[in-house]
Amino acid sequence: MASNEPTDIVPADDHGTTFTDPGTAVERADAFQNPGLPPHQLRVTDKDPKAAKRAERVIVLLFYVSVIGSVFAMAAYFAFPIKPNDLGSVRLNNVFIGLGLAFALLAIGIAAIHWSKALMDDHEGIDIRHPVAGPPPVQARAVEIFRQADRESGFNRRVLIRNGMIAAIAALPFPAIFLFRDLAPAAGTPAEAYSHTLWKQGTRLTKDPTGDPILASDVTIGSVFHVIPDGLLKSDDMLEEKGKAAVLLMRLEPGDLHVSPDRKTWNYDGIVAYSKICTHVGCPVALYEQQTHHLLCPCHQSQFDITREAAVIFGPAVRPLPQLPITVDSEGYLVAQSDFHEPVGPSFWERRGDYNV
Numbered sequence: 001m002a003s004n005e006p007t008d009i010v011p012a013d014d015h016g017t018t019f020t021d022p023g024t025a026v027e028r029a030d031a032f033q034n035p036g037l038p039p040h041q042l043r044v045t046d047k048d049p050k051a052a053k054r055a056e057r058v059i060v061l062l063f064y065v066s067v068i069g070s071v072f073a074m075a076a077y078f079a080f081p082i083k084p085n086d087l088g089s090v091r092l093n094n095v096f097i098g099l100g101l102a103f104a105l106l107a108i109g110i111a112a113i114h115w116s117k118a119l120m121d122d123h124e125g126i127d128i129r130h131p132v133a134g135p136p137p138v139q140a141r142a143v144e145i146f147r148q149a150d151r152e153s154g155f156n157r158r159v160l161i162r163n164g165m166i167a168a169i170a171a172l173p174f175p176a177i178f179l180f181r182d183l184a185p186a187a188g189t190p191a192e193a194y195s196h197t198l199w200k201q202g203t204r205l206t207k208d209p210t211g212d213p214i215l216a217s218d219v220t221i222g223s224v225f226h227v228i229p230d231g232l233l234k235s236d237d238m239l240e241e242k243g244k245a246a247v248l249l250m251r252l253e254p255g256d257l258h259v260s261p262d263r264k265t266w267n268y269d270g271i272v273a274y275s276k277i278c279t280h281v282g283c284p285v286a287l288y289e290q291q292t293h294h295l296l297c298p299c300h301q302s303q304f305d306i307t308r309e310a311a312v313i314f315g316p317a318v319r320p321l322p323q324l325p326i327t328v329d330s331e332g333y334l335v336a337q338s339d340f341h342e343p344v345g346p347s348f349w350e351r352r353g354d355y356n357v
């Protein structure tokens with residue numbers, strides 16, 4: 001006759017092993033006991049009101065040190081300007097602006113830590129977290145906990161500290177506003193800044209970096225020259241102007257060139273000149289494959305076909321390298337016919353195709 005009494009034996013598995021029902025397990029008498037929280041230790045600032053006042057003054061001082069650091073960074077922006085072709089001015093500008101921002105950020109961090117360790121309520125507690133939103137009573141309790149935290153931190157009660165912290169945080173973004181100004185072109189929009197270079201009619205092509213003029217007869221088939229405009233080395237803004245006017249000069253068999261009708265006079269006996277500044281993000285295009293007549297940008301591997309007016313054949317660049325129209329002067333030196341007929345460098349939303357035409 002079958003029995004209805006519960007059993008603590010689970011049927012055997014495929015290997016004949018039986019298991020004890022976990023519902024009948026007995027709690028061990030020597031199980032680990034919860035030791036509870038250690039006795040609370042009062043801090044010096046809890047025992048001595050004068051110590052608490054000193055800590056408050058130190059925190060306020062640190063917040064205003066942060067304000068001074070932010071103001072110093074802004075003042076350093078003007079006191080140590082970056083001068084063209086002067087690397088020493090770049091170092092001074094970076095050092096003093098960096099010191100100001102470092103003090104501003106460090107003082108806020110130290111003040112916040114000292115505030116929490118010395119003055120905010122110091123007691124142990126257990127916070128039970130739930131994976132989902134609780135019912136309205138639990139949410140009301142959460143609001144109560146936030147209010148309790150506000151009381152314990154003394155944010156509303158310690159007005160001096162609160163105002164110092166607000167002043168430090170409010171002053172901190174201002175140096176960034178001055179630094180972000182340097183990201184914009186010095187004159188007008190990007191279209192205006194990049195659509196004019198030192199190249200103009202009659203400007204000789206010279207070797208980079210010597211500045212020696214280049215005879216057309218010196219440019220052999222398969223050769224490549226790194227070129228800058230004559231007079232660049234004496235320019236007040238040499239580095240900035242070079243970043244726009246740098247050119248690569250190559251000579252191919254004239255029959256290898258596929259020239260548009262409006263560019264038939266832009267090359268001289270197979271000698272062509274193209275902007276060295278990649279149209280992707282402005283890296284220098286400096287690698288020339290003589291056999292394929294391809295120019296390669298080493299940054300992101302954009303490739304340009306010189307036989308087809310520097311058309312993009314691979315990579316993220318979206319437009320060809322701008323071509324510099326060239327010819328020779330009465331002495332046989334290579335000269336520019338005009339400036340580039342379009343902005344050089346990376347593409348941007350203001351760009352149009354009718355500049356300098």
